Amino acid sequence: MKIHKEGRTLLLVLLVILAGANLITLFILSGNAELQRGIGISSIIFYLLILQFFRNPRVIINDDEQQILAPADGKVVVIEEVKEYEYFDGGKKLQISIFMSPLNVHINRSPVSGIVKYFKYHAGQYLVAWNPKSSTDNERTTVVVEMHNGLEVMFRQIAGAMARRIKWYVEEGDAVNQGEEFGFIKFGSRVDVYLPPNAQVTVSVGDKTKAGRTVLAELLMGDGEDDVLT
Numbered sequence: 001m002k003i004h005k006e007g008r009t010l011l012l013v014l015l016v017i018l019a020g021a022n023l024i025t026l027f028i029l030s031g032n033a034e035l036q037r038g039i040g041i042s043s044i045i046f047y048l049l050i051l052q053f054f055r056n057p058r059v060i061i062n063d064d065e066q067q068i069l070a071p072a073d074g075k076v077v078v079i080e081e082v083k084e085y086e087y088f089d090g091g092k093k094l095q096i097s098i099f100m101s102p103l104n105v106h107i108n109r110s111p112v113s114g115i116v117k118y119f120k121y122h123a124g125q126y127l128v129a130w131n132p133k134s135s136t137d138n139e140r141t142t143v144v145v146e147m148h149n150g151l152e153v154m155f156r157q158i159a160g161a162m163a164r165r166i167k168w169y170v171e172e173g174d175a176v177n178q179g180e181e182f183g184f185i186k187f188g189s190r191v192d193v194y195l196p197p198n199a200q201v202t203v204s205v206g207d208k209t210k211a212g213r214t215v216l217a218e219l220l221m222g223d224g225e226d227d228v229l230t
Contacts (some may be wrong), residue, residue, distance in 0.1 A: 001193050002056040004026065006184045007166060014050060018043045030106050037197060059212035062178040063113045065147060068217040069178055070209035071111045072191040074100040079205055087118055087144050087154055093194040096201065096216050098209055100189050108183040109178040109212040110145065111193055112153050118144035119172050141168050141183065145176055151219070154194040157183050179212035195219075 003011065021038055029036050034096050062069065083090045090096035100106055139159040146152050151202040157166050168183040176182060185191075203209065209216070 002058070003051070003054050003081070005177065006054065006186065008054075011047075011051060011054065014047060041070070041226055049103075050151060053102065053104075053106065056107060057105060059109060059179050061180055062180065062212075065112070065149060066218055067178075067215045068153065068193065068195060068219065069111045069212055070098060070203075070214040070216050071108050071182075071193060072098045072100050072106070072209065072211050073104040073134055074098040074191075074209055075207050076203050076207045076209060077190075078192075079201060079203070082194075084194050086120075086142055086151075088194070092197045093154070093193055094197045094199050094201070094217070095194055096203070097190055097192045097205060099190070100185065105211065106185050106189065107211055108157055108185065108191060109120050110178055110180050110182045111144055111155060111216065112147050113178040114145040114153075116143060116170050116174045116176060117146045117152065117153075118142065119168075119170060121166075141166055143168075143170060143182065147212040151196070156192045156194075157185055158190040158192065159185065160189045 009024075022043055025036055025039050029039075075098065078095060081092055082095045084093045084095075084104065119146045120142050122142070141157045141172065144152050144154045144155070157168065159166055165186045166183065166189075167185070170176060170182045176200055193216060195217055195218065199219055201217045202215050207214075
């Protein structure tokens with residue numbers, strides 16, 4: 001199993017700590033084999049839970065301008081039309097939000113290919129990720145990618161109550177490929193995607209998603225945003 005770079009140091013340190021703690025219990029609890037066994041099994045389970053969080057599944061890099069791919073593993077929690085002010089000056093957009101639990105892989109992947117036209121990091125609060133205000137009040141990053149046909153797609157990494165570390169690997173002017181890593185959020189969080197309001201959504205609230213694999217919506221790449229795939 002391939003381990004993501006964000007977890008390698010943490011996993012090594014955690015392994016040393018757990019190994020040391022179990023060695024200590026061998027001396028302190030030398031007369032209680034059952035308790036020793038329980039602590040050892042608990043340590044292994046705990047380590048495996050953290051290990052699976054940082055697993056790095058292989059994803060095929062795509063370049064399909066008709067499809068918007070999921071930027072994160074998780075569950076669809078919001079599909080609604082909103083007015084977006086940070087970049088689109090109050091223009092109507094279709095928001096699709098994916099909640100990532102601590103058990104999900106937390107690698108974030110670009111939903112489209114193109115050029116990063118806008119990037120901004122916002123310090124903020126740590127409201128629970130399903131709170132509607134988390135999109136505007138929480139610590140977050142905003143990325144806008146201009147596709148090859150000129151269509152712009154925006155997506156946000158949003159920190160949650162547990163996720164206090166957002167990592168990003170892009171900046172303005174970078175070229176990104178669909179399905180390619182653009183960031184990582186540790187221990188529970190959310191990613192929002194903003195699309196043209198007439199995009200044909202292919203998921204429903206409650207659906208599970210896989211980053212770089214699940215198709216969130218489909219577009220017809222024509223002369224403007226009024227064209228949709230039918």
